[in-house]
Amino acid sequence: MVIIGELINSTRKKIKEAMENRDSAYISDLAKKQDEAGSDYIDVNAGAFVEGETEILKWAMNEVQQVTEKPIAIDSPRGSSIAEGLKIHQNGKPMINSITKETDRWNEIFPLVVESDSHILCLCIDNSGIPESADERARIASEIIDDLTKAGKPISDIAIDPLTTPLSVNTGYGLVVIDTVRMIKERYPEVKCITGLSNISYGLPARRQVNRAFVVMGMAHGLDGALLDPLDRTMMSMIRASEALLNKDPFCAGFLKAFRSGLVSKE
Amino acid sequence: MVIIGELINSTRKKIKEAMENRDSAYISDLAKKQDEAGSDYIDVNAGAFVEGETEILKWAMNEVQQVTEKPIAIDSPRGSSIAEGLKIHQNGKPMINSITKETDRWNEIFPLVVESDSHILCLCIDNSGIPESADERARIASEIIDDLTKAGKPISDIAIDPLTTPLSVNTGYGLVVIDTVRMIKERYPEVKCITGLSNISYGLPARRQVNRAFVVMGMAHGLDGALLDPLDRTMMSMIRASEALLNKDPFCAGFLKAFRSGLVSKE
Numbered sequence: 001m002v003i004i005g006e007l008i009n010s011t012r013k014k015i016k017e018a019m020e021n022r023d024s025a026y027i028s029d030l031a032k033k034q035d036e037a038g039s040d041y042i043d044v045n046a047g048a049f050v051e052g053e054t055e056i057l058k059w060a061m062n063e064v065q066q067v068t069e070k071p072i073a074i075d076s077p078r079g080s081s082i083a084e085g086l087k088i089h090q091n092g093k094p095m096i097n098s099i100t101k102e103t104d105r106w107n108e109i110f111p112l113v114v115e116s117d118s119h120i121l122c123l124c125i126d127n128s129g130i131p132e133s134a135d136e137r138a139r140i141a142s143e144i145i146d147d148l149t150k151a152g153k154p155i156s157d158i159a160i161d162p163l164t165t166p167l168s169v170n171t172g173y174g175l176v177v178i179d180t181v182r183m184i185k186e187r188y189p190e191v192k193c194i195t196g197l198s199n200i201s202y203g204l205p206a207r208r209q210v211n212r213a214f215v216v217m218g219m220a221h222g223l224d225g226a227l228l229d230p231l232d233r234t235m236m237s238m239i240r241a242s243e244a245l246l247n248k249d250p251f252c253a254g255f256l257k258a259f260r261s262g263l264v265s266k267e
Numbered sequence: 268m269v270i271i272g273e274l275i276n277s278t279r280k281k282i283k284e285a286m287e288n289r290d291s292a293y294i295s296d297l298a299k300k301q302d303e304a305g306s307d308y309i310d311v312n313a314g315a316f317v318e319g320e321t322e323i324l325k326w327a328m329n330e331v332q333q334v335t336e337k338p339i340a341i342d343s344p345r346g347s348s349i350a351e352g353l354k355i356h357q358n359g360k361p362m363i364n365s366i367t368k369e370t371d372r373w374n375e376i377f378p379l380v381v382e383s384d385s386h387i388l389c390l391c392i393d394n395s396g397i398p399e400s401a402d403e404r405a406r407i408a409s410e411i412i413d414d415l416t417k418a419g420k421p422i423s424d425i426a427i428d429p430l431t432t433p434l435s436v437n438t439g440y441g442l443v444v445i446d447t448v449r450m451i452k453e454r455y456p457e458v459k460c461i462t463g464l465s466n467i468s469y470g471l472p473a474r475r476q477v478n479r480a481f482v483v484m485g486m487a488h489g490l491d492g493a494l495l496d497p498l499d500r501t502m503m504s505m506i507r508a509s510e511a512l513l514n515k516d517p518f519c520a521g522f523l524k525a526f527r528s529g530l531v532s533k534e
């Protein structure tokens with residue numbers, strides 16, 4: 001399971017403040033904690049800043065890179081910021097988060113994605129917005145994958161976000177995500193499906209419980225990764241347990257190691 | 268999701284002691300708590316007593332029936348005990364737990380099952396023991412279902428336990444259970460699949476985490492119920508969340524109600 005630690009995101013009030021104040025200690029502490037909790041990537045998002053986003057993104061990326069060797073998920077709606085972020089990225093292969101099939105965004109980010117040695121997380125959105133059905137989402141995913149691979153992007157660098165939308169809006173959305181994952185994995189087994197989990201529980205109480213159940217359910221149907229709060233130790237415990245249950249963890253070694261390191265809670 | 272509260276089981280040391288001492292308070296308290304936590308059935312098992320099992324089973328059933336209106340899962344390896352249990356059962360339709368395709372047990376319990384107005388939980392075991400593969404388990408399930416329905420047992424009264432065996436023995440067993448459930452539900456959509464969950468984590472640390480992930484994973488593939496510890500509030504929270512995620516809980520009403528009643532934990 002690919003874990004993208006989602007906490008350094010400027011849409012969160014405390015993070016925005018820390019970014020405004022260039023609070024190194026706060027950002028780097030959060031990067032370190034997410035690394036230690038088992039993140040494979042640390043997401044960095046400064047998108048809430050209309051002015052100066054690029055500078056803040058670069059500052060935060062540098063803070064992160066000083067305390068962890070994990071690659072960064074460079075998270076921005078703007079191609080220019082992603083381009084600058086890619087230039088200063090140091091540890092391993094970065095992830096571009098994200099691209100959509102909306103014409104403007106696509107045209108801006110597509111060349112960057114193809115030219116750079118990066119993973120790319122692609123959202124199933126086109127000019128008509130977020131599609132309701134799994135069929136439509138899978139269709140957009142296919143278009144994205146086909147266009148990228150035709151331009152030379154290795155298929156194993158491509159990840160699709162089936163787009164998790166709130167259950168409180170439509171109780172069918174959980175199954176839509178699962179069906180989308182199943183369709184994409186059937187057609188493109190090498191493509192990874194990675195989703196921003198927590199949207200599923202928007203508007204519901206006990207959100208963590210819903211998020212945890214949803215990640216397990218997704219994994220049971222082929223989900224390869226998630227943007228999530230890796231400091232939710234119960235969530236991470238469920239993920240490690242699920243890897244073992246799906247026979248993806250020989251001798252349960254990963255689960256046992258995580259347990260010994262204190263990353264799996266006993267209760 | 269059909270929840271069978273598993274705690275009143277004589278293989279547990281404290282329960283055996285309470286049964287030996289005819290400790291009414293202990294047994295009835297546990298029955299009440301399991302009822303309040305959302306059990307649909309209260310399992311009662313006195314099978315650890317070689318002598319006097321029937322009397323102890325009846326005593327414990329009566330204790331349970333005085334404090335809850337939930338039906339009982341009459342849990343015994345002996346046909347004679349089940350027969351006596353059925354006679355004194357009061358609340359709703361009982362569940363017989365369990366029958367197997369082992370010739371002796373089958374011949375003893377089969378008539379009881381067919382004649383009584385009861386649900387029946389059937390284990391995928393025959394004379395050669397617990398089969399390794401999902402195919403074999405599904406084959407035994409088919410034999411059991413076909414024999415019972417031919418004898419006039421309504422198919423909706425039949426539940427199959429795909430037999431949860433420990434991941435620590437074979438890391439493929441999680442998938443074997445899931446595949447068995449899928450096969451049975453495909454062939455007999457009206458038959459319920461209900462399993463004794465906790466075996467999956469036998470021999471592993473942090474067993475509750477594994478059990479919780481396993482129940483969600485099972486539900487994602489059609490599992491209809493489980494014998495489990497309903498006092499594990501996090502487990503029950505995951506189950507309620509999973510029902511909503513699978514679009515089996517209109518308007519998330521069950522989840523919200525469980526939350527308001529304190530049955531879903533916030534964290």
